[in-house]
Amino acid sequence: MSRSSVLFVVFLASSFILPRVAPATEPSPHIKILVAYHSATGNTEKMAQGVVDGAKGVQGTVVVLKRVGQVTAEDLFSADAVVVGSPVYWSNMAGEVKTFFDNWQLKFGVFPEFKMRDKVGAAFATGGQVAGGKEVTLLTMLAAMLGNQMIVVGGGGAFGASATTEGESPGIDSKELAGARDLGKRVAEIAWMVKRGSAQ
Numbered sequence: 684m685s686r687s688s689v690l691f692v693v694f695l696a697s698s699f700i701l702p703r704v705a706p707a708t709e710p711s712p713h714i715k716i717l718v719a720y721h722s723a724t725g726n727t728e729k730m731a732q733g734v735v736d737g738a739k740g741v742q743g744t745v746v747v748l749k750r751v752g753q754v755t756a757e758d759l760f761s762a763d764a765v766v767v768g769s770p771v772y773w774s775n776m777a778g779e780v781k782t783f784f785d786n787w788q789l790k791f792g793v794f795p796e797f798k799m800r801d802k803v804g805a806a807f808a809t810g811g812q813v814a815g816g817k818e819v820t821l822l823t824m825l826a827a828m829l830g831n832q833m834i835v836v837g838g839g840g841a842f843g844a845s846a847t848t849e850g851e852s853p854g855i856d857s858k859e860l861a862g863a864r865d866l867g868k869r870v871a872e873i874a875w876m877v878k879r880g881s882a883q
């Protein structure tokens with residue numbers, strides 16, 4: 684047998700006998716959280732960053748942070764959880780945030796299939812006064828999510844995270860920021876529970 688034939692036989696044998704190289708590993712499982720907010724003077728934006736930091740602390744969590752007007756259909760529908768933040772305007776959510784929710788149908792077409800169904804939803808708000816409408820703002824955002832059959836959760840406070848930005852302690856203090864982080868962490872943990880549960 685010639686040298687090249689021997690080499691060919693060895694090659695053939697090795698391709699059947701030798702252990703095969705392991706296939707490329709599967710992408711590691713992850714959850715995706717969209718944090719969408721409006722902010723004109725920076726307070727709600729700081730809280731949004733706190734939510735992002737809290738969520739990122741939960742392993743395997745990918746976070747997309749965007750202003751409400753920049754969110755695309757792909758951002759919305761590929762997310763396992765959506766956290767929405769608004770300043771209080773006249774004791775309710777800002778018009779920009781209401782338009783964002785309206786666009787879920789008008790631009791992105793969530794109905795009739797209920798495309799947001801079973802995604803985790805949560806909210807955060809900042810307002811100038813202590814009793815100036817933060818809870819109303821949080822609850823109206825959560826109501827929009829409930830209407831979409833989302834799984835609504837609190838965190839950082841009963842209805843979500845919030846901050847009072849005028850008066851004795853202007854801006855966002857460390858306790859309020861910690862509340863925002865708590866909300867992000869809780870949303871990520873619940874989103875993981877839902878993902879694992881629905882995989883069974």
Ligand SMILES: Cc1cc2nc3c(=O)[nH]c(=O)nc-3n(C[C@H](O)[C@H](O)[C@H](O)COP(=O)(O)O)c2cc1C
Nearest residue numbers: 722723724725726727770771773774810811812815
């Ligand atoms: C048009 C407008 C209406 C507001 N209405 C309220 C209100 O009803 N209650 C309240 O507590 N704060 C009110 N504020 C204060 C803002 O909610 C507060 O300054 C908030 O932290 C601003 O958030 P931002 O810095 O993210 O823009 C209002 C502010 C504006 C500009």
